Amino acid sequence: xxxxxxxxxxxxxxxxxxxxxxxxxxxxxxxxxxxxxxxxxxxxxxxxxxxxxxxxxxxxxxxxxxxxxxxxxxxxxxxxxxxxxxxxxxxxxxxxxxxxxxxxxxxxxxxxxxxxxxxxxxxxxxxx
Amino acid sequence: xxxxxxxxxxxxxxxxxxxxxxxxxxxxxxxxxxxxxxxxxxxxxxxxxxxxxxxxxxxxxxxxxxxxxxxxxxxxxxxxxxxxxxxxxxxxxxxxxxxxxxxxxxxxxxxx
Numbered sequence: 590x591x592x593x594x595x596x597x598x599x600x601x602x603x604x605x606x607x608x609x610x611x612x613x614x615x616x617x618x619x620x621x622x623x624x625x626x627x628x629x630x631x632x633x634x635x636x637x638x639x640x641x642x643x644x645x646x647x648x649x650x651x652x653x654x655x656x657x658x659x660x661x662x663x664x665x666x667x668x669x670x671x672x673x674x675x676x677x678x679x680x681x682x683x684x685x686x687x688x689x690x691x692x693x694x695x696x697x698x699x700x701x702x703x704x705x706x707x708x709x710x711x712x713x714x715x716x717x
Numbered sequence: 718x719x720x721x722x723x724x725x726x727x728x729x730x731x732x733x734x735x736x737x738x739x740x741x742x743x744x745x746x747x748x749x750x751x752x753x754x755x756x757x758x759x760x761x762x763x764x765x766x767x768x769x770x771x772x773x774x775x776x777x778x779x780x781x782x783x784x785x786x787x788x789x790x791x792x793x794x795x796x797x798x799x800x801x802x803x804x805x806x807x808x809x810x811x812x813x814x815x816x817x818x819x820x821x822x823x824x825x826x827x828x829x
Contacts (some may be wrong), residue, residue, distance in 0.1 A: 591737075615801040616804055619801065622772045623772060623773060626774060630740075678780045678783065680778075680780050680781050681774075683773035683776065683809050686808070686809070
């Protein structure tokens with residue numbers, strides 16, 4: 590996953606109107622990692638060893654889009670914990686909130702063929 | 718993920734992590750740091766300078782160790798945050814409760 594993103598940065602550098610800052614890259618990488626972790630944790634039974642998912646990173650002139658697809662169980666929006674209070678020192682349940690905060694768009698779709706698709710969008714910063 | 722523990726002055730211990738602290742490594746890292754606390758080193762400084770990526774599982778591990786240390790009458794401080802660590806601390810608003818120190822030296826200052 591990290592290697593796939595490293596490859597995507599080369600395309601980002603060619604297409605982005607201004608080179609995104611390292612903070613912009615960190616945010617996108619963080620969001621991608623959180624969604625991957627969410628799939629690994631929730632889409633597959635704990636006993637299963639293989640937890641395959643597909644990741645495509647699409648680079649457009651104005652944004653980068655990551656698409657995750659897996660064939661695990663459907664994600665129930667109700668499974669998402671309420672945003673925990675940082676003062677309570679939460680040890681889990683932060684992943685989707687982190688991803689959402691790092692992105693411009695995050696959406697989930699259950700396809701009729703039984704696949705889960707997560708779509709992550711982050712727009713390039715406006716060129717100076 | 719590599720982990721080394723060094724004794725520091727004043728009874729604090731410096732935990733140096735290297736690699737990624739994420740879904741894959743968080744459980745073991747937490748367990749080893751909690752064992753350090755249970756072994757009597759209740760005040761930890763975690764040097765994050767060589768950790769190139771932290772996800773929410775990794776932060777959860779740090780929070781778990783922080784709780785264990787406080788329960789034992791100690792504490793945990795993090796030092797040398799990378800830009801990515803600062804970003805995820807802000808996104809989770811955990812920067813309010815886990816404010817990173819710029820250097821290990823600063824984290825050790827007044828840590829009795």
